[in-house]
Ligand SMILES: Nc1ncnc2c1ncn2[C@@H]1O[C@H](COP(=O)(O)OP(=O)(O)OP(=O)(O)O)[C@@H](O)[C@H]1O
């Protein structure tokens with residue numbers, strides 16, 4: 001088990017290196033120069049070419065690409081994420097203020113998805129072919145295909161602009177005012193978890209139906225057990241094994257979704273920070289931000305893989 | 319000898335996209351106290367469906383028990399709701415079942431302990447500790463070595479034969495009146511098969527349980543069964559005491575079955591083994607007349623014209639459904 005975790009962590013490091021390299025290259029390949037964007041912010045002052053070259057040296061952008069990457073990596077290993085080109089602030093500080101916001105929404109969305117997805121899937125399977133199953137299955141198919149930001153805009157129009165039930169946007173820290181914070185979180189969490197709930201519902205439903213037709217379920221019936229016991233004790237645990245895989249994928253998807261949803265709902269999280277930085281070519285923020293997200297995804301996938309063992313005793317980590 | 323279970327005119331049909339499958343079509347049989355009954359027939363003739371129907375374990379849909387009764391303890395089991403309390407009080411407690419696939423009949427994610435104790439807790443109202451103790455005793459009884467330490471193992475840590483022993487332990491845990499073993503030994507090797515059958519025989523003697531062995535292996539039935547039902551295409555075509563069936567078989571299908579397997583004390587050179595020619599019929603759109611007709615070498619004009627004959631008595635406990643007296647022909 002320990003050997004397995006160590007091996008997985010080493011693999012994770014390789015994945016992280018590849019991710020940073022890819023992001024680094026992608027940023028440099030994008031047309032546009034962050035310094036030009038920076039300079040164009042100031043209408044009153046104009047910069048001389050010499051001053052721009054000076055800035056370029058300051059951010060190390062005058063060096064060759066391999067040198068830039070190696071320097072950046074070295075800084076990261078020393079815990080220094082660099083300075084934002086556009087905002088001039090320390091990237092580590094920026095991320096440390098934005099990440100908790102995204103994690104707050106992300107964790108809520110993940111829990112909501114796992115909970116609702118599994119419950120809907122189980123109910124559908126138990127009511128297979130009945131109207132409830134048909135309705136939920138259709139909704140799940142819609143949930144998978146509909147773009148989340150579009151739902152977000154619709155919800156905002158309905159619940160905020162028309163009915164005035166919920167705030168259109170913004171973020172209130174849970175430590176500041178929990179009720180307000182949760183109210184403001186309702187719509188973003190719906191959007192972030194929509195796809196995941198739908199995907200998990202479908203996966204749970206089909207896994208349950210698969211398990212229900214197994215011989216050991218017939219054995220359970222032949223023992224005279226109650227239907228409730230057969231579902232809770234004999235069926236769900238088996239059905240969870242394939243569902244866990246899908247659940248693991250949701251972490252990355254929810255983080256990815258936050259880029260869009262935080263922009264739509266004007267939430268000061270990592271997602272919006274990344275989106276803005278991407279537009280302004282703020283190399284340092286994009287590189288460090290994607291690295292942080294990749295670390296979270298790699299670690300959560302490891303946790304998911306380890307949790308398989310809890311559901312399936314046949315699994316040997318080796 | 320009193321009758322424990324009396325099944326009359328059982329019909330179980332399946333609605334499939336290819337048509338109506340009359341898997342069991344008018345089957346009657348009974349099980350006496352403390353007897354071993356064999357139910358034999360080729361694959362797909364409806365043996366499992368007959369047994370599952372009595373326990374109301376048929377999937378509805380596609381299946382449906384169309385008619386029949388199954389009297390047990392003065393009640394018709396088929397009148398009970400499939401998931402109701404009355405039916406559940408029978409299953410596992412009064413009538414227990416062992417299935418043909420030992421590798422898949424136990425739940426892979428639950429410990430052996432959990433799977434043995436749940437019937438004890440449910441039907442005998444034992445508390446967890448008592449049930450665990452009893453589980454160890456049961457596992458020892460069916461020959462699981464180091465039962466205590468293996469109690470918390472999972473099924474994948476057991477061999478096929480061992481799992482089937484666990485299944486036997488579970489089935490006998492509540493001291494049932496009837497144990498139905500649906501091809502309990504099909505998936506294990508010959509040695510294990512013999513051990514399991516010996517074990518079952520010993521166990522039903524000890525627990526005073528009646529045993530139904532469902533199989534297509536006539537050798538198994540010959541060795542263990544007191545009475546035999548021969549099934550073909552959803553019906554019983556012949557029934558009788560073991561010696562009736564083996565020494566005085568009357569139905570052409572029974573005769574064919576016996577010719578296709580080596581008899582006790584016979585070597586291969588004594589007699590050529592002849593498999594029954596042709597295939598069992600498709601159970602969809604069955605003709606009115608005898609379903610064995612196309613494969614029968616004894617058939618007469620009457621067989622073609624008249625419907626499938628009813629079972630009629632030819633001895634004290636010997637019944638056959640055939641128009642032809644095969645004794646005259648041979
Ligand atoms: N769930 C089902 N849906 C449709 N048809 C079924 C179903 N279960 C059984 N049948 C049909 O009923 C018939 C009898 O099946 P059954 O399982 O009773 O045969 P069997 O005599 O036990 O055969 P085997 O020796 O292979 O176990 C088969 O033709 C089968 O196709």
Ligand SMILES: [Mg+2]
Nearest residue numbers: 365366367500
């Ligand atoms: Mg069968």
